[in-house]
Amino acid sequence: MEKPWSGRFKEETDKFVEEFTESVSFDRRLALEDIEGDIAHVKTLQKAGVLTREEAEKLIKELENLRKEIISGKFEWKKELEDVHMNIEAELINRLGNLGRKLHTARSRNDQVATDEKLFLKKKLREVQSLLKRLRVTLVNLAEKTVDFVMPAYTHLQRAQPVRVAHYFLAYREIFLKDAERISDLYRRLDELPLGSGAVAGVDFPLDRFFTARELNFNRLTKNSIYATAERDFIAETLFVLALIGQHLSRLAEDLIIWNTEEFGFVDLPDKLCTGSSIMPQKKNPDVLELIRGKTGRLYGNLVSLLTTLKALPMAYNRDLQEDKEPLFDSLDTIVSSLEGMIKVLEGLSIREHRLKEASGNFLLITDLANYLVEKGVPFRTAHHIAGSIVAYLIEKGKLLEEITLEELKQFSEHFEEDVFKILKPEVSADRKKVYGGTAKEEVLRQIEVAKTEEGL
Ligand code: ARG
Numbered sequence: 001m002e003k004p005w006s007g008r009f010k011e012e013t014d015k016f017v018e019e020f021t022e023s024v025s026f027d028r029r030l031a032l033e034d035i036e037g038d039i040a041h042v043k044t045l046q047k048a049g050v051l052t053r054e055e056a057e058k059l060i061k062e063l064e065n066l067r068k069e070i071i072s073g074k075f076e077w078k079k080e081l082e083d084v085h086m087n088i089e090a091e092l093i094n095r096l097g098n099l100g101r102k103l104h105t106a107r108s109r110n111d112q113v114a115t116d117e118k119l120f121l122k123k124k125l126r127e128v129q130s131l132l133k134r135l136r137v138t139l140v141n142l143a144e145k146t147v148d149f150v151m152p153a154y155t156h157l158q159r160a161q162p163v164r165v166a167h168y169f170l171a172y173r174e175i176f177l178k179d180a181e182r183i184s185d186l187y188r189r190l191d192e193l194p195l196g197s198g199a200v201a202g203v204d205f206p207l208d209r210f211f212t213a214r215e216l217n218f219n220r221l222t223k224n225s226i227y228a229t230a231e232r233d234f235i236a237e238t239l240f241v242l243a244l245i246g247q248h249l250s251r252l253a254e255d256l257i258i259w260n261t262e263e264f265g266f267v268d269l270p271d272k273l274c275t276g277s278s279i280m281p282q283k284k285n286p287d288v289l290e291l292i293r294g295k296t297g298r299l300y301g302n303l304v305s306l307l308t309t310l311k312a313l314p315m316a317y318n319r320d321l322q323e324d325k326e327p328l329f330d331s332l333d334t335i336v337s338s339l340e341g342m343i344k345v346l347e348g349l350s351i352r353e354h355r356l357k358e359a360s361g362n363f364l365l366i367t368d369l370a371n372y373l374v375e376k377g378v379p380f381r382t383a384h385h386i387a388g389s390i391v392a393y394l395i396e397k398g399k400l401l402e403e404i405t406l407e408e409l410k411q412f413s414e415h416f417e418e419d420v421f422k423i424l425k426p427e428v429s430a431d432r433k434k435v436y437g438g439t440a441k442e443e444v445l446r447q448i449e450v451a452k453t454e455e456g457l
Contacts, residue, residue, distance in 0.1 A: 040195070152356070191219040249293075257293070266356050309324065367387070368428075
């Protein structure tokens with residue numbers, strides 16, 4: 001098969017080299033973006049006087065035929081033609097002869113591939129954004145259902161203080177909102193058209209790049225042709241943000257896995273989202289969550305893989321850059337399926353409120369005891385020490401904080417009065433945190449309202 005670049009060569013390409021260098025087996029995912037770019041390029045060439053109107057129309061018509069064949073799966077991809085760009089161009093030449101040979105005027109695969117990738121990513125990131133939004137809405141719905149319940153918040157995986165269950169879900173909503181902001185932010189940088197940069201130096205023909213950008217819905221143009229063809233930071237940034245989303249999903253997955261254990265029993269996962277054991281009949285395993293957690297590994301790996309490829313690459317384009325695609329596709333697919341999985345799990349989650357409440361008393365209220373003394377005029381450090389001694393005392397006696405009497409409390413400080421028992425309740429403890437961003441019911445309700453407005457609910 002004759003290659004579009006075969007003019008300079010006297011020997012056939014070695015079979016190994018064909019296999020080793022090909023990218024069409026994976027970059028054909030960019031086929032529709034490649035055609036989109038081809039059509040915009042044809043129009044730009046016509047505007048520049050390189051193609052006549054008839055020529056442009058014929059080329060566009062055939063490109064549209066190819067698009068249909070690619071969508072229906074009829075198009076035949078050939079490894080000998082290396083990549084998605086040359087496969088499409090070669091088929092166009094096959095069908096239109098010399099006219100097809102005009103398509104690649106004033107263009108290089110270097111500006112072409114960067115353009116395809118940006119077109120592809122712009123679309124795909126919108127899909128990630130809409131999944132992130134669905135996840136946040138699911139979290140807000142859960143928050144609305146759980147505002148009346150308290151649970152222990154943990155620090156160091158030790159029970160720390162009671163919080164409204166809704167407060168926990170809103171924390172994750174906040175985290176995934178920041179992820180969405182990161183995507184919008186990188187999207188702005190990504191939204192620049194490389195086409196017209198050629199191989200590295202720009203092109204010889206008077207292409208109206210602003211016109212091409214409008215045709216392809218790019219907001220701006222890349223401002224330097226070397227930069228445009230050499231950089232893949234927009235992919236590195238994407239891989240970073242996807243890795244971060246993976247990290248967030250893994251933490252949420254981990255919490256739910258722990259909460260779903262018999263020991264915690266805070267939540268119950270729906271049967272249809274769990275799998276069984278082939279040997280232990282009693283098992284109901286949270287495999288979806290475990291895989292979401294586990295897939296964080298490949299998301300990090302993909303990021304490190306591209307960063308390493310990019311390190312110390314001489315300016316400008318080098319074939320190394322072809323190694324950007326598999327990590328990118330893999331991270332995008334991984335995040336899309338993990339987000340879908342997490343949404344499903346959260347939608348089917350049953351929360352066992354009584355278990356959460358049971359775990360929210362006793363020593364979680366010790367800090368409230370210290371704050372009670374502070375309100376009576378005791379300095380916080382002293383109050384903290386007194387409350388700590390009470391913990392030690394109760395542990396020694398094998399008693400719960402709820403069981404302590406006023407007489408016993410008075411042994412530690414004369415400031416304790418009957419009213420102390422009013423504060424020794426998880427809900428009361430939570431509701432004292434009225435500070436902006438705190439866990440008091442009225443504050444959480446306000447936060448839910450803000451979240452609903454921001455999500456357009
Ligand atoms: N398949 C190549 C890539 O993904 C396309 C660009 C090739 N350019 C070149 N001059 N060999 O990077």
